[in-house]
Amino acid sequence: MIARHDSLPHRRTPAHPLRVGLIGFGKTGGSLVRLADQRDDIDVTWVVRRTAGAAGPGEADHPPVFSTSNTCARWLFANHPVDAVIDFSSPTGLEFYGDAAAAAGASIVNAVSAVERDAHTRFRRWSSRTRVLWSPNITLGINVMMLLAQTLRAVDPCADIEIVEEHFRGKRETSGTALRLADSLGVAAEAVKSVRAGGIVGTHEVIFGSDHQTVRLRHESISREAFADGALFAARQLQGRPNGLYRMEDLLVPYVDAVRYPGALTA
Numbered sequence: 001m002i003a004r005h006d007s008l009p010h011r012r013t014p015a016h017p018l019r020v021g022l023i024g025f026g027k028t029g030g031s032l033v034r035l036a037d038q039r040d041d042i043d044v045t046w047v048v049r050r051t052a053g054a055a056g057p058g059e060a061d062h063p064p065v066f067s068t069s070n071t072c073a074r075w076l077f078a079n080h081p082v083d084a085v086i087d088f089s090s091p092t093g094l095e096f097y098g099d100a101a102a103a104a105g106a107s108i109v110n111a112v113s114a115v116e117r118d119a120h121t122r123f124r125r126w127s128s129r130t131r132v133l134w135s136p137n138i139t140l141g142i143n144v145m146m147l148l149a150q151t152l153r154a155v156d157p158c159a160d161i162e163i164v165e166e167h168f169r170g171k172r173e174t175s176g177t178a179l180r181l182a183d184s185l186g187v188a189a190e191a192v193k194s195v196r197a198g199g200i201v202g203t204h205e206v207i208f209g210s211d212h213q214t215v216r217l218r219h220e221s222i223s224r225e226a227f228a229d230g231a232l233f234a235a236r237q238l239q240g241r242p243n244g245l246y247r248m249e250d251l252l253v254p255y256v257d258a259v260r261y262p263g264a265l266t267a
């Protein structure tokens with residue numbers, strides 16, 4: 001399903017590349033720049049990080065890099081306009097760009113996994129002026145899996161549900177994604193099973209067991225580009241939508257409808 005999304009009308013290369021401002025130029029931000037480099041429909045117009053005078057993570061060719069320490073966000077948006085901001089920085093990143101992005105009408109895709117509690121109040125405020133999405137796990141695969149899991153739950157409410165997450169040896173806490181899955185399926189957080197072994201990047205499995213059949217949904221992360229791809233998908237999908245707060249599910253539901261009603265996306 002994921003491999004096919006480029007052939008759907010929403011994913012066709014538009015006439016003008018989407019201009020993206022990136023906040024955070026670490027491991028994930030760097031992978032987004034590399035991925036965007038291979039695509040004609042995305043232009044990473046600028047990057048913002050904390051450190052002044054530092055370039056990107058190992059790339060010689062990268063967009064202009066600004067620092068929060070000596071750049072005014074309103075100046076940046078006025079002089080280097082973008083259609084969307086993607087945030088792969090830290091919980092404090094939004095303090096730099098949020099008001100300026102909302103005032104400029106640039107979509108906000110915040111992918112910081114653990115935001116401060118008051119961030120949601122800000123997201124709501126900004127959403128009256130632009131489109132705002134926050135997703136603590138922005139991969140397309142996990143978000144499709146969440147939709148499918150909720151569908152299975154509704155179809156067979158009596159099935160036993162088990163959630164298993166596997167990660168590298170050093171990860172101490174239970175996966176936040178597994179906890180979100182559990183919450184959305186009405187499974188107690190304590191029931192999530194965690195496996196820690198070697199260098200596993202990240203695997204989530206939901207098992208639906210009923211008397212006569214077992215259904216397993218399994219998602220495996222291979223590389224950070226999966227996060228970058230999900231964030232770029234969100235930025236592209238938000239373009240042209242009304243102002244408001246969005247979740248990844250909202251952007252994926254039209255694809256589910258397209259399966260039910262072929263041609264729905266071309267309408």
Ligand SMILES: NC(=O)c1ccc[n+]([C@@H]2O[C@H](COP(=O)([O-])OP(=O)(O)OC[C@H]3O[C@@H](n4cnc5c(N)ncnc54)[C@H](OP(=O)(O)O)[C@@H]3O)[C@@H](O)[C@H]2O)c1
Pocket residue numbers: 023024025026027028029048049050051052054068087088089090091092093094096111112113114135136137138139227
């Ligand atoms: N939603 C998802 O699915 C998903 C997936 C992966 C990662 N993430 C999140 O993305 C974030 C980055 O992860 P990472 O592994 O790439 O981290 P990282 O390698 O440590 O990179 C963080 C980058 O953000 C910059 N930064 C930090 N605070 C900033 C601020 N207040 N203003 C501007 N720039 C700031 C840093 O700048 P300097 O280098 O100058 O210090 C650095 O370039 C984390 O919050 C992580 O939880 C989310």
